[in-house]
Amino acid sequence: MTWREAFTALAAISVPGVATSFDLDELPTALPAASLPALAPAFPQSGGEAGLATLTYDGSVWQAALRVDHVLYWQPAWSEGGLSAVLPDLIDTVDAYLTAVSEDGTLGDVLDYELTLRAVLPGVVTYAGVRFYGAVFQHEWLRRVA
Numbered sequence: 001m002t003w004r005e006a007f008t009a010l011a012a013i014s015v016p017g018v019a020t021s022f023d024l025d026e027l028p029t030a031l032p033a034a035s036l037p038a039l040a041p042a043f044p045q046s047g048g049e050a051g052l053a054t055l056t057y058d059g060s061v062w063q064a065a066l067r068v069d070h071v072l073y074w075q076p077a078w079s080e081g082g083l084s085a086v087l088p089d090l091i092d093t094v095d096a097y098l099t100a101v102s103e104d105g106t107l108g109d110v111l112d113y114e115l116t117l118r119a120v121l122p123g124v125v126t127y128a129g130v131r132f133y134g135a136v137f138q139h140e141w142l143r144r145v146a
Contacts, residue, residue: 001110003066006141007041009107010070015039015100017093018072030128031073037093037134040127042069044138062145067118070137072097077124077131086133090122094135101137116140 004024011023020035022028031038044067074090077083098117105114118138125134 001143003141006066006107006110006143009104009110010041010068011039012108013100013104015093016096017089018097030130031132036073036075036132038073039097040071040073042071043067044069063112064143064145066141068139068141070139071125071127072135072137073125073127073132074134075132077133083123083133087122090133090135094120094122097137107141110143111141112144113142116142
């Protein structure tokens with residue numbers, strides 16, 4: 001199994017309340033309003049956390065870890081009412097996301113271990129220079145390397 005297959009499996013998870021879930025090869029240059037709310041993968045950009053795979057060896061099997069952000073873009077941040085107006089529906093969708101991911105924690109058996117959600121960060125997120133209300137789901141994936 002490959003990291004690429006994991007991204008495809010992540011995009012295939014159905015989350016109630018989300019209109020579009022992008023795979024790596026489907027990422028648009030800008031998010032059209034018709035696609036919102038949308039989920040898109042990204043690599044961590046802050047805190048010095050590496051997004052690329054790291055290899056470890058425990059004497060029996062090589063393992064690779066990958067940190068991935070899965071970002072929920074809810075609606076443009078210039079919408080009237082501000083973040084407090086969208087929080088109830090946004091948090092309902094965060095709950096739906098957590099339920100959907102927990103039902104397939106190995107992403108269709110692509111990962112050898114259940115994924116770990118390191119953090120869920122609701123607030124303002126950016127895509128192609130445009131600010132959106134949304135949430136970042138910080139994943140850590142682990143798989144064996146043959």
